[in-house]
């Protein structure tokens with residue numbers, strides 16, 4: 001049922017991509033005089049005078065070992081935010097097409113739609129923050145290109161019911177994007193395993209959260225080879241810089257450290273939940289599959305400002321629909337969490 005040629009923008013289908021020096025000569029040579037680089041080096045301890053690998057093969061090869069997905073099914077971007085933008089630019093005709101978002105959810109799906117002049121259809125999550133599959137189905141028309149799903153969801157923290165996501169994958173002839181930025185903290189298994197099952201699935205992950213590399217900007221998308229080929233054609237030629245590629249590759253050798261942090265974060269999260277539940281200004285704590293907790297309070301603005309005065313910054317989500325009174329609190333180090341709880345215990 002899914003046919004990429006039916007949803008691709010015509011200008012992208014016909015696009016001849018930029019061909020870089022690194023695309024035109026791929027072998028090893030002793031003298032490179034093809035890219036107008038500075039042949040002497042860089043005024044730094046490490047040389048960055050050469051353009052980076054446009055397709056980031058070394059990083060993809062390592063990711064492929066960790067994720068069990070062939071490199072040809074991996075797209076790397078300057079953060080997942082770049083992957084989001086590239087999906088809009090590849091598949092959504094400005095002023096014509098629409099996408100579905102399911103608020104409360106990650107804000108970039110909406111901002112990126114607005115930047116690309118793509119109409120948004122909002123289908124709120126149910127009261128227990130699950131997908132309203134019938135309402136989503138009712139909002140699909142022939143111009144609907146993408147359904148954005150975040151699981152575990154930001155800012156609510158819960159995972160979406162797997163069967164609901166599969167219903168959408170099986171019945172929608174556009175793309176279903178499952179953003180798994182927080183998957184390392186989740187009890188649910190990744191949708192990466194379903195890539196061979198559903199040709200319209202795009203799974204997004206990132207090195208910004210559990211991997212501790214937000215400052216390097218490394219986002220991943222996993223999808224069929226034909227979708228990845230389109231994304232590679234549309235992306236800027238050198239979208240991931242050499243320092244980020246080299247450091248990401250180095251970090252990806254250190255799986256054990258990351259797994260230890262994940263375990264500790266989950267322990268700390270469970271402790272925080274128990275401690276927060278004791279405060280009389282806490283009305284509800286939503287079950288979290290992520291490294292943050294959404295906490296419904298009697299006075300989100302008051303508590304937020306009080307914490308700011310004490311040098312602690314959380315995210316005030318009270319203005320977000322279905323999140324009235326809610327603060328989103330990231331799990332910190334044990335010391336930071338103690339400081340948070342001590343400070344909150346003095347809140348009147």
Ligand SMILES: *Cc1c(COP(=O)(O)O)cnc(C)c1O
Pocket residue numbers: 078079080081082106150154179181205206207208209214217218219
């Ligand atoms: C943090 C986050 C991202 C990560 O974006 P990057 O650009 O890779 O840093 C993506 N999606 C969601 C839902 C997030 O919360």
